[in-house]
Amino acid sequence: xxxxxxxxxxxxxxxxxxxxxxxxxxxxxxxxxxxxxxxxxxxxxxxxxxxxxxxxxxxxxxxxxxxxxxxxxxxxxxxxxxxxxxxxxxxxxxxxxxxxxxxxxxxxxxxxxxxxxxxxxxxxxxxxxxxxxxxxxxxxxxxxxxxxxxxxxxxxxxxxxxxxxxxxxxxxxxxxxxxxxxxxxxxxxxxxxxxxxxxxxxxxxxxxxxxxxxxxxxxxxxxxxxxxxxxxxxxxxxxxxxxxxxxxxxxxxxxxxxxxxxxxxxxxxxxxxxxxxxxxxxxxx
Numbered sequence: 001x002x003x004x005x006x007x008x009x010x011x012x013x014x015x016x017x018x019x020x021x022x023x024x025x026x027x028x029x030x031x032x033x034x035x036x037x038x039x040x041x042x043x044x045x046x047x048x049x050x051x052x053x054x055x056x057x058x059x060x061x062x063x064x065x066x067x068x069x070x071x072x073x074x075x076x077x078x079x080x081x082x083x084x085x086x087x088x089x090x091x092x093x094x095x096x097x098x099x100x101x102x103x104x105x106x107x108x109x110x111x112x113x114x115x116x117x118x119x120x121x122x123x124x125x126x127x128x129x130x131x132x133x134x135x136x137x138x139x140x141x142x143x144x145x146x147x148x149x150x151x152x153x154x155x156x157x158x159x160x161x162x163x164x165x166x167x168x169x170x171x172x173x174x175x176x177x178x179x180x181x182x183x184x185x186x187x188x189x190x191x192x193x194x195x196x197x198x199x200x201x202x203x204x205x206x207x208x209x210x211x212x213x214x215x216x217x218x219x220x221x222x223x224x225x226x227x228x229x230x231x232x233x234x235x236x237x238x239x240x241x242x243x244x245x246x247x248x249x250x251x252x253x254x255x256x257x258x259x260x261x262x263x264x265x266x267x268x269x270x271x272x273x274x275x276x277x278x279x280x281x282x283x284x285x
Contacts (some may be wrong), residue, residue: 122180127162
């Protein structure tokens with residue numbers, strides 16, 4: 001009798017392995033293959049976008065290219081999440097779990113977990129609007145104010161999904177920001193940027209003479225072959241910005257290509273400092 005039960009049990013296991021067990025393996029393998037395929041397609045698309053940027057004359061990615069890059073990452077993430085969820089349901093069904101009977105308990109558990117999952121839902125909704133509104137994309141330089149953080153997160157966007165945004169700052173550190181905790185986004189590389197240079201000079205200096213020097217620096221910078229490719233127009237002098245007892249600040253601004261304001265600002269400061277020093281003004285820009 002025991003032998004018959006053992007034989008029957010062995011036959012049942014063999015039958016299950018040939019039926020549901022084989023289907024489970026096929027589902028899992030299929031999900032893994034689909035994941036590799038989707039990732040490969042995403043990487044091919046992003047490489048094509050990057051290759052188009054590198055082979056063109058543009059110094060920065062266009063807004064459309066940055067949006068397509070971010071969209072490819074988001075669509076892949078959503079698609080893989082959906083596939084994994086459906087495959088998980090099918091695997092549970094093959095193991096004998098009554099999926100239909102789990103509806104009522106799932107509703108109770110969902111209500112309890114829902115309070116804890118509000119932030120996840122908030123992240124997903126915020127990520128959806130970030131992408132659809134094109135607030136930023138792959139390669140943008142952004143400054144993000146995060147809930148509960150005194151200092152904003154600043155860096156270059158390396159990855160965007162519906163739930164998180166990944167930045168890399170100037171020190172090479174990777175910063176991960178949940179989209180639902182983003183309060184304000186300052187995009188430093190959208191369409192165009194502006195370099196603002198405050199030039200401190202002694203309060204006794206001749207303002208007219210200083211303005212002439214700064215105008216000359218701006219004109220020479222715009223004629224420079226290397227800087228002209230980064231500037232959208234000639235730098236301008238805005239005039240007196242601040243005044244103290246012994247010092248006054250004169251502001252100079254320049255419109256640049258997106259993301260190039262830092263490089264242009266550094267170069268203009270060097271030129272302004274050299275020009276003022278030649279005129280006998282010791283204050284540095």
